[in-house]
Amino acid sequence: MTTRAVEAWTLEPLVKFVKEAGARLVLVMTSAGQVLAQSGFARAVDVMSAAALGAAIMASTEEIARQLNQAPFAALNHQGERHGIFLAGLATGRGRLVALVVYDLDVSSLGLVQLFFEQLAAELQAASPKGSVSKQVLAADFERDLSDSLKTLFGR
Amino acid sequence: MSLVNFTTREITCKIVYYGPGRSGKTTNLHYIYGRVPDTRRGRMVSLATQTDRTLFFDFLPIDLGQISGFSTRFQLYTVPGQVYYNATRRLVLQGADGVVFVADSQARQLDENLESLQNLQSNLLEHGVDVRTVPLVLQYNKQDLPRELILSPADLDDALNFRAVSSFSADALHGQGVFETLKGISELVLKRLAAGTAV
Numbered sequence: 297m298t299t300r301a302v303e304a305w306t307l308e309p310l311v312k313f314v315k316e317a318g319a320r321l322v323l324v325m326t327s328a329g330q331v332l333a334q335s336g337f338a339r340a341v342d343v344m345s346a347a348a349l350g351a352a353i354m355a356s357t358e359e360i361a362r363q364l365n366q367a368p369f370a371a372l373n374h375q376g377e378r379h380g381i382f383l384a385g386l387a388t389g390r391g392r393l394v395a396l397v398v399y400d401l402d403v404s405s406l407g408l409v410q411l412f413f414e415q416l417a418a419e420l421q422a423a424s425p426k427g428s429v430s431k432q433v434l435a436a437d438f439e440r441d442l443s444d445s446l447k448t449l450f451g452r
Numbered sequence: 453m454s455l456v457n458f459t460t461r462e463i464t465c466k467i468v469y470y471g472p473g474r475s476g477k478t479t480n481l482h483y484i485y486g487r488v489p490d491t492r493r494g495r496m497v498s499l500a501t502q503t504d505r506t507l508f509f510d511f512l513p514i515d516l517g518q519i520s521g522f523s524t525r526f527q528l529y530t531v532p533g534q535v536y537y538n539a540t541r542r543l544v545l546q547g548a549d550g551v552v553f554v555a556d557s558q559a560r561q562l563d564e565n566l567e568s569l570q571n572l573q574s575n576l577l578e579h580g581v582d583v584r585t586v587p588l589v590l591q592y593n594k595q596d597l598p599r600e601l602i603l604s605p606a607d608l609d610d611a612l613n614f615r616a617v618s619s620f621s622a623d624a625l626h627g628q629g630v631f632e633t634l635k636g637i638s639e640l641v642l643k644r645l646a647a648g649t650a651v
Contacts, residue, residue: 302457328547330455330464330527345497348511348527352499355543356508441520442642446635449492449516 299335303390306333309419317412318404320379323347323396324386324420327355332393341398350383350396358385371413373406382409386417389424454549454645456522463524465641466547467634470572471554472564473505473533476593479624480554481512481528484634487627488514506532509544516638526638533568542575550587550641552633554624555612557594557602565612587640589618591633596623 297314301307306324314322314335321336323343329351334343358368371384382397395416397409455464469477478498485496494513501507509529516524529548531541545551553572555565573583592608603611605621613619618636622629 302455302460302462326455326547328466330466330547332455342495344494344513344527345511348497348509348529352508352543355546356540359539359543441518442639442646445517445519445524446638449488449514 297336298338299333301333303332305423305425306420307335309416309423310335312419313412313416316415317397317399317409319397319399319409320403321396321398323350325351325394325396327351327392327394329394336398346396346398350381351394354383354385354394371410375401375406378402380406380409382406382413384413384417386420388421389426393420454641456645461522463519463522463642463645464527465525465549465645466527466529467550467552467637467641468545468548469528469530469552469554470541470545470568471533472556472561472568473535475533475554475556475561475565475568476591476622476624477530477533477554478506478510479593480552480591480622480630480633481510481530483624483627483630484514484528485512487631491515492517505534506530507537508532508540519642524642526641528634535567538571538575541571542578545572545575546579548586549645550589550637552589552591552637553612554591554593554622555608557592557608558597559601559603562603562611565608569612584615587637587644588615589620589633589636589640591620591622591624591629593622593624593629595621596626596628 299311310322310333319336323331324333325331325347329348331347357372361368368385374381378401380399380401384395386393386395399409469480471477492515497511499508512528514526516526529544531544576583576586590613592605609619620629620633620636624630
């Protein structure tokens, strides 16, 4: 099981949710699809493409809701033969985030995921830092190194 | 919006390839995918129609490696170019750190290029972003076509490059100008990031 967090405050609620809901994988990401945290068996999917696709699904349905003059859909669920995916928005001090949950139907269920998701949303909201993250200075030699790294990657 | 994590020393940025239909946005990503080592790229995802026109987006994550001790990743997206798909185009643009505008150099496509550039401006505004502030480079693709069919880079600069940003001649099908363009936008995005994170 892999647990990784770009922002540490997401970790504890996430690990607890995976255990209690029996989820295979959960990703917390920005609405642009950038992963803030992940927990579970990442081999189940390619994490970055799953995040991009999940964010796109959320963005599409939010746009349909906007055109219908209604609030965004709270959650979306797609159930396959063996796995289900659950997508929902999260209000946090760091702005609106998106959670993507992958669960196995023989281990968990939509009801179980929904039940513990409410708890996850509340805990993430409580744990999130309020306001913007304090700015820090990137290393002074950042620009100098940038040119060298680009040359290495692009070979020119 | 880019993600910078000072604890794990990671940077993630989103670059969007924008432009009119069939200008070569997806071709740029295919070329990059084919040339970047396996260890430096993730899986390429394409949401396309049955006729291989982009329906929602193409997505390619690449790893730029360590820059000043930061593990730096770029997420490259294309938008669907066809006018019909403006709603999805606007969604893909959300949170972009930089934009590559891929123009079709054919003289008969000039109006489509202008329309798409205006559409970029209007869609950025919907996200509260002024096109004059977002890191942007232009790519004049299909410069390999016969001279009588295309406009020169100088003519295209006159017609499209209102902000006097960096522009690159390209033949994306064969790779000419593809990495130069990517390097150009990478520099702009990361320099802006470095400037923006300084207290």
